[in-house]
Amino acid sequence: MFTSINPATGETVATYPELTDAEVEKKVAAAHAAFAQWRTTDLATRTALLSAIADQFETNKQRLGEIATREMGKTLKSAVAEVEKCVSGFRYYAEHGPKLLEPVEVPLAKGTGTARWLPTGVVLAIMPWNFPYWQVVRFLAPCILAGNVGLLKHASLTQGCAQAIEEMVTAAGAPQGLFANLGIPSRRVAPLIEDDRIVAVTLTGSEGAGIKVAEAAGRALKKVVLELGGSDPFVVMPSADLDAAAKAAVTGRIQNAGQSCICAKRMIVHTDIYDAFLDKFAQGMRDAKVDDPMAEDTTMGPLSSVEQRDTVLDQVATAQEKGARLLMGAEKIDRPGAWMTPGVLVDVPLDDPVAQEELFGPVAMVFRAADIDEAIRIANDVPFGLGSSVWTNEPAEQERFVRDIEAGMTAINQILASVPEAPFGGVKRSGHGRELGPWGLHEFMNLKAVLSAPETAPKDAGSAATD
Template sequence: MLETINPTTGQALPPSPSLSLEQAHATIDKVANGFAEWKTKSFAKRTAVLKAVAASLRDNQNELANLMALEMGKPIKEGLAEVEKSAWCADYYAEHGADFLAPESLESDASHSYVQYPPLGTVLGILPWNAPVWLALRFLAPALMAGNTCVLKADPNVPATANKLVECFYQAGVPENAVANLAVPNSVASKMIDHPKVKAVSFTGSSKAGQFIASQAAAGLKPAVLELGGSDPCILMADADLEKALDIITLSRMINAGQSCIAVKRLFVEKSIYSQVCEALRERFSKLKCGDPRDETNNLGPLAREDLRDQLHRQVSQSIDAGARCLTGGDLPSRSGFFYPPTLLVDVKPGMTVFEEETFGPVLSVTPIETIDQALELANDTEYGLGASIWTSNQATIDRAIKTLESGQIAVNGIVKSDPRLPSGGIGKSGYGRELGPQGIREFVNVQQIWIA
């Protein structure tokens, strides 16, 4: 059985049935056997199915959002938005997938030579708990549209959400031998990578787990896409639109109680506005309300697990001991559940824990900088490279940042976000490969050369 704790109350939820190793293998076999039929469906038929998936997600939007609130503490309004974004992803690949995979003619000594993009087979998606619907769709929609079949291993924290999600696919007409959920503990999931009928792996999660999964997939010569942790920098210059920037920075850091890989985590502020920015952020953070995620008056729900909260508090405490100043938050609440207050740490320096490690919760570190060159150097002083952002009205500064920042994506005067239309992924310990956009659908296909005399 999969045991789940309600993070709002700290109380156990009803256990969910799990598959044995033998049952998991049988599920993969079933989906692998379905590949022969699914890959022969025309793009028009796959389009119709994905359009139906989008409609099914919207029909079940409230139930999915409530399950996320119950199992991992996502505020209900954020859960509703997540399901809508997921439906958009299904619509996007339904409308554009065929064009992204259209054969491309290339000049050669043949009478006709071209590249086509047939699917690989069955793809295993190992997914986290923090956005269980969205992260599943950005794996499933392009893979299915390309003609692959999919097995998803959802995180044990969100079994009911995963079951409902797959039910939405079946309601939409996706065959049960084209998509299936592997309800297994993490110890069993690692064995699924070695299944001979799993042809590729998509993983979203921690950098540590990603290193293990990457090595295991490589041992089987199986392609993998890894979206891992992030310690995303944001540079705030004095000539920026400060009110807009501070609102967006607060939103980015507090979405999903800070449990987002691409959230702003390290903020570098030009010295002339440093005190003003720190005070403005303190005011914004202090007004945020933590509580039951099903109550729409609350801005933040709990962290998903007790160990995650304890790890975050360790990072905060060690940084304060090293000289960071805490302007608000930083204390473990006495209430039930796994809540952590919005926490603002200023005067953060390299070497402090919150500078060096990914902070997966509502904690923002702020560091003063003298010049854009210093800011760029500090921003790149990390093993991660998922997202980065800069706020400035100076075009020369923007151009310099775009050429210098080392990350998978850069936002200028806006929030780092994932978008079905644009590729998403990282470098370094943030992973490799890309999801979404035209690049994402080509990750799990055979780039096949055709030469005709």
């Protein structure tokens, strides 16, 4: 049984049954059968379904947003914006899909060749609670376009969101079995990965979960895409617009209550502007309105759970024990639910374990850098490499950061955000593979080479070597 608890009140929202083995088998079998039909559908049929699903999300965006806010605490405004982003994701693949799947001519010395993208089968997605709709759509939209079929193992916190997604797909007219939510706990995932009817796995989650899924997929020799944790640097140089950078840093740190893989987590500021930036940033963090996530003027709601809130507070306490100074905030709010204030840590030793971890909550670490070389060293001095944000108006510095920061993504003079058109993913212990754009579409497709003999064979064809 899954229990959905509203983190703003501590009250139970709903309970959801755990599927039995027989129920899971029925859904896997239906998905396998659906692939046999869906793989041969024309692109017009696939893109029409994507557009229809987009329509369902758009029509129901307010209701879907309210479900997410009740289940995991993000502000209603941001939850509705997330649903709108899902609409754009479905529409992107509906509009551009046929172009992304066109065969590519392969020049050959003899004969003709093409490279074609073909579907592979049933893809299992293991998704987290922090963006309960968008994380799923990042896999689902390209999955449908590719001619594949999707199964979802969603987080236990957001089973209501998972059911709502399945409802939207069904209402759009999807064939039976094309997409299904599997209400099962994490301990029941490994047998699914081993199932021959499932051809690939994609996971967004923690480093620990990624290791377990990668091990299981490796034993089964199956393709896996991993989008894991991040401790993204937010670098500010003297040429930056300081007011804009400080304002963006606040938004980047407290959006979704700091519970985003690509939130700005480590502020790395050039020494010449360090004090001025810190004053502006800390004041912005103090000014954040932490209140009812359903209210229009709330900037930050509760964290997703009391357990998640307490994990963040424990990390802050550990950092202080190692010598870091808590400049402000990071305090538990005495009210029912998973509430805390935004916080700022300074003077964090670089070898402090907390400096090497992901702070998945609204607490920032601020570091001082003497020059661009030190800023890059600090940025890279973590095991993660997901995203980064750099603030400078010097073109040469921009190029240095793009070249030398070890990350899958770099935003220049803006907050990093995922968009349907661009590849999303990281390096190092932030995972491997990419979502979104043509790259995410092609991850779970068979790139087949098609080689055709020339119309007139050369005279020495009989003695030609073959491979």
